[in-house]
Amino acid sequence: MTRSATPKLAGYAGLSGVGLLTALVFVRPEVVALTAPFLLALAAGLALATPPKLAAGAGVERERAIEGDEVGGHVVVSSSTPVDRLDLYLRLPDGVELVDGTHPVALRLAAGESRRLDFTLRAAHWGAYVIGPLYLRARDPLGFLVWEQTAATRSDVRVYPREEVLQRIVQPRETQVSSGNEVSRRKGEGIEFADVRPWAAGDPLNRINWRASARGGELWVNESHPERNTDVIFFVDSFAEARRGREGTLDLTVRATSALADAYVGRRDRVGLISFGGILRWLAPGAGTVQLYRMVDALLDTEVILSHYWREIDVIPRRTLPPNALVIALSPLLDPRSVGALLDLHARGHDLAVFDVSPVPFTARPQGKLDAIAYDIWILRHDALRHRLQRAGIAVAEWNDDAPLQAAVEEVRAFRRYARHARV
């Protein structure tokens, strides 16, 4: 706890000193009469000042919430000495708002009294937040001295983005070996009919296609596509972002990634994450709800960090990009390094789909003629970049917050269907 004097103490002391000196010099009782009240206040204030002995803490009801949720919290403060005025201020991070309750608050505590203050917070924006610290400021009755203390209390709240429910997702070209919901292109044990072939020793009788066998005069058996799972790697571009106010392309990227990951995990697919930017972060593929939480937790910590280092995909750990995995890239296509990395991934044979999280809605068209031309050129170059990826055979869909993510997903699906036909 730190003690400090307020400007009032210096002011009153100065007034008293000047007054008494003037009274002695000019021998005027009136001067003493003008000074005495300040001297009295000073003496009374310092006499009444007692260093407070405070104990304080703050907490929240739960550590996890979804965007828009309300979370209850409380501050508990007690003192073994009387405190005439105690100011409490709990630092709330951006993205968490106070909905109900008094904050900051000034109150009075008697000796041995304990107070609990309840409040309600609203998680306005996704992210990992620290609630606190709690600042306490106590004053003596006449406000000459101030004691300040910071309570070592910090509560973590992780706010998950509110997700859009997707009806259909981007299907990968190849599947993995484990069972899942994706119909494999390969033939094997499954439900979906694939073809018929002549019977061979070891084929089970229940797979014999009796109609085809009757027509052909020999035994034919049905072949089917097995249902397999897939590996989906989310490639989040965190090199740069376009931002206006509290919303930016990175926010949309995180929301879209979260929604897509949720959809894939629901299909028993394995999902992984590569945050490709100033700091490279990754999460090896895994399946299940726990992996989804890991993904979202990793996404919450994603931030754009300025870096001029030319990073290539060689730096990505090999196990993070398994063979036959579908790589879904979410990028505002603002940084040439991320575009280069996407082209490199495609050149190396990875199954790639790109969601261009459009930076255009976050930029205003300038008023000046020259600036407006520069802005138009920038937009054209951005479009050209997207078309360059498409010409390379990569499915790219532009997406912004005005349109549902499902529309972009459908665009990617349509492109991939068309691209497959074109290749044949």
Next chain:
Amino acid sequence: MLALGAIGAIVAYAGATGGRLAPLADGAGTLGLALLTVAIVLRLPAVVPWAIIVTAGGYLAGREGRALVDGWAAVVGVLLLLAAELALWSIDHDDRIRAERSLTVRRVVTLTALTAAALLVNFGLLGAAAVAAPAGFVLATAGIAAAVTAVAVVLRLARA
């Protein structure tokens, strides 16, 4: 507003007494009023003591040439304290901090008790000064200081 009113009352009283340096008293009083206004509006607590000094100087300038001790000086001193306290309260006040009602009540009570005690001390001082000869002025001042110290000790003991 109350702080400005207290200072305004002192300025008006100093002007009404009409001493030899009445224009100087008026000017100093007006300057003190302006300084206090600036201190409150711009939230500058360091300016408040200057406003008090200038206003008190204006009052003393108004008393220049008068041999008799002014009995109203006790009230003027308390008004100066009241003006300073109210001005600092106004500067301290922050709308963002929601203060409990009991805090306001307690502060009003404290301020009332302080001004009442100051008034008593001032009356005691002026009474002693009227009885004592000018040669005993230092003695009277020391007596008042001792009285103030005694009050402080009593308060300290009561608090403990």
